[in-house]
Amino acid sequence: MADKAKAKPLFVAGRPDATCSFCGKGRDDTRYLVGGKSPTSHICNDCAFDALTCLVEAATREANAAASAAQGYAA
Numbered sequence: 001m002a003d004k005a006k007a008k009p010l011f012v013a014g015r016p017d018a019t020c021s022f023c024g025k026g027r028d029d030t031r032y033l034v035g036g037k038s039p040t041s042h043i044c045n046d047c048a049f050d051a052l053t054c055l056v057e058a059a060t061r062e063a064n065a066a067a068s069a070a071q072g073y074a075a
């Protein structure tokens, strides 16, 4: 981990001193830092991935529940 090269952000929106609103990482500590609709809200690539994972898991649970319900009606 000591030799881990810091990748420069490929896309940074907002102010140069912007930080991730979720974890507090600054633009030099993350690869992407995306600005939100609010000028003070940003999200880094790590937090965006975590959020996406949560959304996919929730959507999968909903789809599975709907499929189970549909099977129950078909029986």
Ligand SMILES: [Zn+2]
Pocket (backbone or CB within 6 Å): 020, 021, 022, 023, 024, 025, 043, 044, 045, 046, 047, 048
């Ligand atoms: Zn973050």
